[in-house]
Amino acid sequence: MKTYKGYLIDLDGTMYKGSEEIAEATRFVSRLREKQMDYLFVTNNSTKRPEEVAAKLQSFGVPAEAKHVITTSMATAHFIKERDKGRSVYFIGQEGLKVALEKEGLSYEETHPDYVVVGLDQEVTYEKLAKACLAVRNGATFISTNSDRALVTERGFLPGNGAITSVVEISTGQAPIFIGKPEAIIVEQAMERLGLPKEDVVMVGDNYDTDILAGIRAGIDTLLVHTGVTKKEHLLNVQQAPTWVVDTLDEVPV
Amino acid sequence: MKTYKGYLIDLDGTMYKGSEEIAEATRFVSRLREKQMDYLFVTNNSTKRPEEVAAKLQSFGVPAEAKHVITTSMATAHFIKERDKGRSVYFIGQEGLKVALEKEGLSYEETHPDYVVVGLDQEVTYEKLAKACLAVRNGATFISTNSDRALVTERGFLPGNGAITSVVEISTGQAPIFIGKPEAIIVEQAMERLGLPKEDVVMVGDNYDTDILAGIRAGIDTLLVHTGVTKKEHLLNVQQAPTWVVDTLDEVPV
Structure with missing residues (x-):
């Protein structure tokens, strides 16, 4: 499996399940941190501030700060400002x-x-x-x-x-x-923040219909992890498969 | 123009416009009353009781009592009861x-x-x-x-x-x-209350997309009056024209 320089990572179903930790995901982000890879958590949750999102991740031991978070609310506000109308x-x-x-x-x-x-x-x-x-x-x-x-x-x-x-x-x-996933807008903004070329970034998530489609529409590689919504059999009928599919994030080299 | 024994009549745009009387409509219902024809007001307004609907009509001089009114709320409740599930x-x-x-x-x-x-x-x-x-x-x-x-x-x-x-x-x-217009359900219930055969009943209204379609779907004749929503040019593109089209209800013989 290819390694990347930047990782866009979904939250619920990927990093945790509701209030439960996903240990493999915590280890995955810790490994990204050790290797000094870039990562951003990309969430459709519009109700929380990035500090709150980071605090929840920290409570599971994930190395995360507010600067690692982009919410649909932030993407929406940024979209309006950039549009300048x-x-x-x-x-x-x-x-x-x-x-x-x-x-x-x-x-x-x-x-x-x-x-x-x-x-x-x-x-x-x-x-x-x-x-x-x-x-x-x-x-x-x-x-x-x-x-x-x-x-x-x-x-x-x-x-x-x-x-x-x-x-x-x-x-x-x-x-x-x-603005949010499965649209490309939020992913494109996340890419802009990373400042990396498309081929160096991958979108990681558990939901084909939101995370993976958003990555595909933004023209980057995608990695589906089976710890959440999308099961193996769902992938049989999709138009475009994710670039990579894993059972847990322990399988992903960084 | 054919005359009927029973008349199903829409309210807003047909009998009045918001808080304004439509004098031709008041005269029309008065003529129905004189000739002892049956009539029922059929409304998609679910928020009012039939007594309130009748009171508004009375305020314009329309001969109307609660028994002349069928609302979508009444039709919904009746539908559930009849279904017996x-x-x-x-x-x-x-x-x-x-x-x-x-x-x-x-x-x-x-x-x-x-x-x-x-x-x-x-x-x-x-x-x-x-x-x-x-x-x-x-x-x-x-x-x-x-x-x-x-x-x-x-x-x-x-x-x-x-x-x-x-x-x-x-x-x-x-x-x-x-349940409401343009579905046939409310019209069929109104017909049941009149107890007349289909060929003796006409649906009267100002809105092609609700009143007239509901009449068509219930298999009865329809009469469009141009005092409300639907203008003459809208009728050029409809699949099935109303049986009758008039500018005001003064033109309708009873």
């Missing part, structure tokens, strides 16, 4: 999105925003969605942090951000720009 | 739906309901949607009162029930049974 945003979302937008110098505006951003918000209400619909119909560019259909919780599968986003999409007839 | 319901919705379900003797159940019903709820929250998703994944039959994408208000177009319903549909991957 207005800086006012009406958003539905939690702390992670609020902080990310502020860090990029974007301002909050309810009635005539340049952008409407929908991120996961477990306090979402009809009124919040109504404001989003009005602003999109009023010409705001419609962005969604990610299209995940379900949120895995101890209670079961709750509505994911893709499901919440659909309210605005169905009501206005406007499709959003999605 | 369980009587417990978890619902998202307002007063009109709550009362309609109670009137059919259906009970409220949050965790293991036989049915999940989604109707328009301007107080909808993530938690209400989460409960609906969990129950549908748990095997409850998923019903939506209607698929309207937008709610016309003085503020603009707010999310309609079809948009709210999409959260549960997208998140669970389960398509709901829709």
Whole structure:
């Protein structure tokens, strides 16, 4: 198996399972650290700040700091700033999105925003969605942090951000720009941060439909690990196989 | 133009425009009343009780009582009762739906309901949607009162029930049974209440995509009136034209 200089790594199902450590993943990142390889954790979780994401990884012994994390909220805020077509945003979302937008110098505006951003918000209400619909119909560019259909919780599968986003999409007839995996946007931003050529970077994840597709769309190699969502039999029907497939990250040379 | 014995009549855009009377419509129903023809108002509004719907019509001088009204909430409750496959319901919705379900003797159940019903709820929250998703994944039959994408208000177009319903549909991957127009279900129930053969009944409305399609799907004649949504040019591209098209209901003989 080829070794790389930069590793983009998914979180849930790859680095841990909910609140459980995946020991092979902790060892894998520790080995990357020893060899001074670059790595970034790339997550569709829009609700957490990068410090919180890093703290959870640290609790499992993974060498991770905030600078190793890119969330869909950060990617969304960066996307808006780079686009340079207005800086006012009406958003539905939690702390992670609020902080990310502020860090990029974007301002909050309810009635005539340049952008409407929908991120996961477990306090979402009809009124919040109504404001989003009005602003999109009023010409705001419609962005969604990610299209995940379900949120895995101890209670079961709750509505994911893709499901919440659909309210605005169905009501206005406007499709959003999605930023998170399986879109290439978040991966391209992660690559920009690493500053490495495409052939030196690999996307590592457990979910073919998000992690691996995002890597494929961004034109980089991909590594699927069978510690999470995608089972071996799912790979029989995919259009393009991952570059590499392993049972655990212990099998991956660095 | 043929005359009928029974008339199924839409409300907004046909009988009134928001808070404005349509005088021709008031005269039309008064003529039906004089000739002792049967009529029923058929509405996708799930939030109001039939008494409230009748009161609004009365305020414009339309001869209407609660017995002349069938709402999607009433049709939904009746559908569940007739189906006879369980009587417990978890619902998202307002007063009109709550009362309609109670009137059919259906009970409220949050965790293991036989049915999940989604109707328009301007107080909808993530938690209400989460409960609906969990129950549908748990095997409850998923019903939506209607698929309207937008709610016309003085503020603009707010999310309609079809948009709210999409959260549960997208998140669970389960398509709901829709009861309201353009589905035939609500029209078939209205016909049952009139007790007339199909050839004696006509569906009257201003919206091709809801009223007229519902009539066509129920196999009855249809009458489009140009006082609301559907303009003449929209009819050029439809698969099946309405049986009759008029500018105002003054043109319709009874």
